[in-house]
Amino acid sequence: xxxxxxxxxxxxxxxxxxxxxxxxxxxxxxxxxxxxxxxxxxxxxxxxxxxxxxxxxxxxxxxxxxxxxxxxxxxxxxxxxxxxxxxxxxxxxxxxxxxxxxxxxxxxxxxxxxxxxxxxxxxxxxxxxxxxxxxxxxxxxxxxxxxxxxxxxxxxxxxxx
Amino acid sequence: xxxxxxxxxxxxxxxxxxxxxxxxxxxxxxxxxxxxxxxxxxxxxxxxxxxxxxxxxxxxxxxxxxxxxxxxxxxxxxxxxxxxxxxxxxxxxxxxxxxxxxxxxxxxxxxxxxxxxxxxxxxxxxxxxxxxxxxxxxxxxxxxxxxxxxxxxxxxxxxxxxxxxxxxxxxxxxxxxxxxxxxxxxxxxxxxxxxxxxxxxxxxxxxxxxxxxxxxxxxxxxxxxxxxxxxxxxxxxxxxxxxxxxxxxxxxxxxxxxxxxxxxxxxxxxxxxxxxxxxxxxxxxxxxxxxxxxxxxxxxxxxxxxxxxxxxxxxxxxxxxxxxxxxxxxxxxxxxxxxxxxxxxxxxxxxxxxxxxxxxxxxxxxxxxxxxxxxxxxxxxxxxxxxxxxxxxxxxxxxxxxxxxxxxxxxxxxxxxxxxxxxxxxxxxxxxxxxxxxxxxxxxxxxxxxxxxxxxxxxxxxxxxxxxxxxxxxxxxxxxxxxxxxxxxxxxxxxxxxxxxxxxxxxxxxxxxxxxxxxxxxxxxxxxxxxxxxxxxxxxxxxxxxxxxxxxxxxxxxxxxxxxxxxxxxxxxxxxxxxxx
Numbered sequence: 073x074x075x076x077x078x079x080x081x082x083x084x085x086x087x088x089x090x091x092x093x094x095x096x097x098x099x100x101x102x103x104x105x106x107x108x109x110x111x112x113x114x115x116x117x118x119x120x121x122x123x124x125x126x127x128x129x130x131x132x133x134x135x136x137x138x139x140x141x142x143x144x145x146x147x148x149x150x151x152x153x154x155x156x157x158x159x160x161x162x163x164x165x166x167x168x169x170x171x172x173x174x175x176x177x178x179x180x181x182x183x184x185x186x187x188x189x190x191x192x193x194x195x196x197x198x199x200x201x202x203x204x205x206x207x208x209x210x211x212x213x214x215x216x217x218x219x220x221x222x223x224x225x226x227x228x229x230x231x232x233x
Numbered sequence: 234x235x236x237x238x239x240x241x242x243x244x245x246x247x248x249x250x251x252x253x254x255x256x257x258x259x260x261x262x263x264x265x266x267x268x269x270x271x272x273x274x275x276x277x278x279x280x281x282x283x284x285x286x287x288x289x290x291x292x293x294x295x296x297x298x299x300x301x302x303x304x305x306x307x308x309x310x311x312x313x314x315x316x317x318x319x320x321x322x323x324x325x326x327x328x329x330x331x332x333x334x335x336x337x338x339x340x341x342x343x344x345x346x347x348x349x350x351x352x353x354x355x356x357x358x359x360x361x362x363x364x365x366x367x368x369x370x371x372x373x374x375x376x377x378x379x380x381x382x383x384x385x386x387x388x389x390x391x392x393x394x395x396x397x398x399x400x401x402x403x404x405x406x407x408x409x410x411x412x413x414x415x416x417x418x419x420x421x422x423x424x425x426x427x428x429x430x431x432x433x434x435x436x437x438x439x440x441x442x443x444x445x446x447x448x449x450x451x452x453x454x455x456x457x458x459x460x461x462x463x464x465x466x467x468x469x470x471x472x473x474x475x476x477x478x479x480x481x482x483x484x485x486x487x488x489x490x491x492x493x494x495x496x497x498x499x500x501x502x503x504x505x506x507x508x509x510x511x512x513x514x515x516x517x518x519x520x521x522x523x524x525x526x527x528x529x530x531x532x533x534x535x536x537x538x539x540x541x542x543x544x545x546x547x548x549x550x551x552x553x554x555x556x557x558x559x560x561x562x563x564x565x566x567x568x569x570x571x572x573x574x575x576x577x578x579x580x581x582x583x584x585x586x587x588x589x590x591x592x593x594x595x596x597x598x599x600x601x602x603x604x605x606x607x608x609x610x611x612x613x614x615x616x617x618x619x620x621x622x623x624x625x626x627x628x629x630x631x632x633x634x635x636x637x638x639x640x641x642x643x644x645x646x647x648x649x650x651x652x653x654x655x656x657x658x659x660x661x662x663x664x665x666x667x668x669x670x671x672x673x674x675x676x677x678x679x680x681x682x683x684x685x686x687x688x689x690x691x692x693x694x695x696x697x698x699x700x701x702x703x704x705x706x707x708x709x710x711x712x713x714x715x716x717x718x719x720x721x722x723x724x725x726x727x728x729x730x731x732x733x734x735x736x737x738x739x740x741x742x743x744x745x746x747x748x749x750x751x752x753x754x755x756x757x758x759x760x761x762x763x764x765x766x767x768x769x770x771x772x773x774x775x776x777x778x779x780x781x782x783x784x785x786x787x788x789x790x791x792x793x794x795x796x797x798x799x800x801x802x803x804x805x806x807x808x809x810x811x812x813x814x
Contacts, residue, residue: 081431082431084374086368086380089369089372090372093372093373097373102250127558130558131555131559134555135555137554137555138553138554138555140376140397140429140431140432141377141431142431143430143431145429194621224527
């Protein structure tokens with residue numbers, strides 16, 4: 073099963089590499105990983121999208137907690153949460169496709185942020201599966217380049233993790 | 234030289250701290266931590282630190298002949314004393330040589346602080362001479378590590394390193410210090426206490442869980458205790474003894490746990506696992522409640538996990554939550570310091586209404602007595618060829634069972650574990666987790682430095698001893714009177730045994746031809762060499778070695794080349810499927 077794990081960690085050199093190294097050394101999956109400082113500049117927040125059995129997830133959480141620089145670990149998938157990802161996608165847009173791509177972008181609430189006579193660059197946010205759906209809706213030959221941020225996620229309600 | 238200390242001094246104007254160089258701060262911090270010995274090897278990046286070491290006497294330095302040995306010696310020093318061991322190495326190859334030692338300590342949860350030199354800050358990342366990404370390389374085999382780029386952080390980082398190494402689940406912590414940082418100056422202030430928001434080990438066991446565990450144990454028909462290195466590391470032997478005696482339960486140890494409970498006590502059924510005793514393994518397989526204390530269900534202990542302790546409810550106490558339910562599902566998990574939790578368990582024991590059903594316990598002990606009759610460690614010593622087990626048994630007898638025994642890795646290690654009965658903790662020093670050949674001799678040095686008057690014996694083999702044989706030179710320099718007992722069978726014996734059992738007798742590369750004359754080699758290093766060729770030689774050789782109290786003695790025992798370690802649980806088999814003699 074897919075899990076979204078939020079990690080608060082000291083904003084120190086090497087901390088990111090400790091987390092990434094832990095996943096590779098112990099053979100855990102990483103589907104995506106994002107990290108940036110929070111409103112407290114001494115703390116970074118990392119979001120890891122991963123998957124595994126219940127036993128593996130228990131170990132993932134315990135091993136993350138064991139890292140000295142990790143302040144808190146929370147599996148957001150255990151409760152209601154909101155997940156968003158940013159995608160920048162560059163697509164061929166010539167002839168009749170040009171109008172079609174624009175329409176599709178509108179349907180998905182994308183924004184065209186760069187235009188050439190042969191291409192559009194579209195900005196799209198949403199849960200990962202929405203971004204997947206947009207890519208699938210396009211003819212595979214049309215896609216020039218895809219950049220995805222990986223999932224960012226936050227729990228619903230008034231409390232912090 | 235411009236001093237980067239001004240800001241710091243302005244921030245703390247009231248403290249009348251001395252201004253020291255980074256190197257002096259390192260040495261002073263060691264002194265303030267109560268460190269008596271540092272094991273190390275100098276090199277360009279640590280020359281300031283060596284210069285500072287040379288100017289004082291509180292912290293003594295032991296010069297080894299290879300950085301791996303420095304870390305092993307510091308490791309054994311820690312295992313014997315319970316203090317944090319300290320090693321000091323230079324940058325680049327000094328650090329990479331230390332990695333095996335660090336990984337060894339990491340796997341066995343030994344508290345170490347390893348200080349490594351680094352190229353000057355401005356050169357980091359430039360592929361400078363003797364530069365290597367030491368924190369990168371050691372990240373997966375340390376509990377934590379630091380690169381100190383600013384001298385203002387040096388003292389507090391060292392304090393944090395000692396704190397992390399010794400608390401929670403102990404482990405090695407590395408502090409990488411660029412050369413220029415050791416040359417700069419700064420006001421010295423060593424913090425009394427360190428508190429980290431991200432690191433708060435759980436010490437006290439959850440009272441409800443402790444009660445639940447004790448009720449489960451006291452209502453068992455066939456309870457069994459299985460304890461590991463955590464008891465030794467957590468100094469919990471006394472509390473363990475009290476609990477096990479009050480309950481009258483059988484107890485087994487892992488390789489790392491030997492000595493935690495007296496081997497001579499009838500409640501001890503020997504080591505468990507791949508080369509455990511028949512009675513220990515059978516008891517684990519047949520118990521209805523298994524109490525795991527400071528052990529981690531390692532694959533060498535459990536055999537085939539699907540077949541492990543099939544009838545047992547499991548209580549697991551460990552200071553490291555990630556050890557719990559990692560390999561085996563646990564019914565009552567308790568996170569906490571072993572000494573603390575065992576004290577709590579002993580308290581709850583006194584409050585329980587009833588202990589285990591005496592009839593059930595009688596039947597359980599009768600069953601164990603039956604298994605014991607199998608005499609699984611039996612061997613036959615004739616008057617022709619020395620049996621390796623016989624050597625260990627004689628060592629045990631002639632040292633009164635009171636030596637500090639270090640070992641390398643292989644058959645001799647298992648025979649040492651099986652035939653040297655340890656009655657006290659911190660007397661058995663071996664590389665259990667990583668299985669590092671070459672550990673034994675430097676470990677014996679660290680043990681002898683820690684306890685100069687103790688009899689220290691390194692039980693080794695002809696393969697392992699050659700992996701750090703250069704340390705005979707260190708033994709000579711510091712007049713360390715340790716005894717090496719080499720069970721010389723001309724083979725990498727454990728490899729040979731596996732090849733015999735599982736590779737149809739194809740002994741690929743396990744025969745060691747062209748062994749040195751160990752007696753002459755020992756003599757060349759200024760020691761005494763003794764050789765035993767027949768069983769009749771064994772006792773006189775050991776007696777002579779022990780008589781030479783102030784000399785390092787190398788005993789070369791020419792033992793049966795084809796002897797195997799029994800019992801053996803083949804990989805993939807359940808614990809009760811043992812190959813027996």
